[in-house]
Amino acid sequence: MSRKKGGKKGGKRRRPAGPQDGGPAVPERPSPSGDAGDLRRAAKAQVRTTAAALRALRLPPEVEPAFVFRP
């Protein structure tokens, strides 16, 4: 199947610029509906940031998660 002109190219898709790139930050005072795109990007960036902080912890394997299943 031929690819449409101007369609998705091969290779890694470029991530939209966000606050971490010096791009648009979350607006200071969003409208009641908010700038949904910016907020979504900021929220996803937050998930990545917290994941990085957690992954940076080097915990020994014997540290089990709290509240593991116990029959």
Added chain:
Amino acid sequence: MSATGTGESDLAFATVAELGAHLAAGRVSAEDLTRLALDRLARLGPRYNAVATVTAERALAEARSRDRASPPGGGRGRRPLDGIPYGAKDLLAARGAPTTWGAPPYRDQVFDADATVVRRLGRAGAVLAAKLAMVELAGGGGYRYASASLQGPGRTPWNPDHWSGGSSSGSGAAVAAGLVPYAIGSETSGSIVTPAAYCGVTGLRPTYGLVSRSGAMPLSWTLDKLGPMARSAEDCALVLQAIAGRDGADATTAGRAYRYRPLSRDALRRLRLAFAPADFDDLAVPAARPAFGAALDVLRRLGASFAEATLPADLPYGAAVSTIIGAEAATVFAGLMESDAFETLVDARQKAGLRAGRRIKARDYLQAMRLRVLVQRACGELFERVDVLVGVGRPGPASPVDEPLDRRPGAAGPPPGAEGRGNPALIPAGNLAGLPALCLPCGFTPDGLPLAIQLVGPPFSENTLLSLGAWFQSETDWHRRRPPAP
């Protein structure tokens, strides 16, 4: 304890113990107290956006029933909560009444049974007068504005241009404004401590598992707690007695009951208290430091020993708590997020945060749950040396209602030069470890906004915290202050 009169204002700001004395002496009836609460809830509640639903019909029926069962003037022997009205955060089911969870998609939600806490309070003779406003979905996705509620922005009675705190916004404001003598709030990470601090009331976050959550909106199964917000530590103890204990409908309940046994002054002198000086100076806003310092002086005068203690500064408490809440809330509200109703949520950041929770990977959730074990161990080691860790409720007073919440003091991390000092993450750390905390009013900023300290102890140390809180309140009168009349 000072006796109060039976005029409207005195009754509206009386403690549970004082109201019980009035009932026992026959000076008022349960119906009198209930009518007063219903009138104030309807008349003043909207000023603070504190009320979701006034349950007038149910309340009057319950009050009359209590007056028949325990006639006013019956003297001693009344149960402490008998005939006294209260309010419940609107995430608690109350049969036949709307239970909105503070969110537009649930504005018409009605359950046909009471939450366990509501049922237990009913058995203790308490009268449900209102469902109280809250941040939508208890703020599970994160929110940026105080307006993130079906009921509008919660306003503190001390200055309605400022926030009442969240997510138990209405519970804090209703108690502070004298609409109800006490209320039930919930905390996943900060939702009792914050509104208690911002509204100048006494709030108890119980140990995880001490109070059943059955019939309460789940936000995070492994973090949610229910607890009292009241006029005094003693009142919190009286309410906790009625609601604590095993519940077959909530498998996480620990099987412990609670009975208030106030510590003697001698026992108090043996308590080992600790604090982190940086919390009270570098990390606190300057306008709050005199009140915080004075509160520490009161605790010192009580005779308890005072040392310095900090939790490990190198653990990502905030990242862990947001990952756990995000992942669990995304599961709880998966169906909502797939429906058109999701778009009717008030706060845009809340929606974005809930959606982003679906992207949290299992390995990161598990890593956060493993971190909890380290936090528990660190707290366990600290509480081998210390009985009570004293911190600030919040580092500063309530922010203006229209100010983004991420501009509050401490929201963006410690100020320059204070990194790694104090216990700025006491709220997430205490919640991760399931620890109890008691928030006590301790003064005001120069412009009249309330401030609070918090006492944190090891699991199931509620009696120590409440006893120390009661002694603190016997030496101060911050908890007896009344906000400006509207």
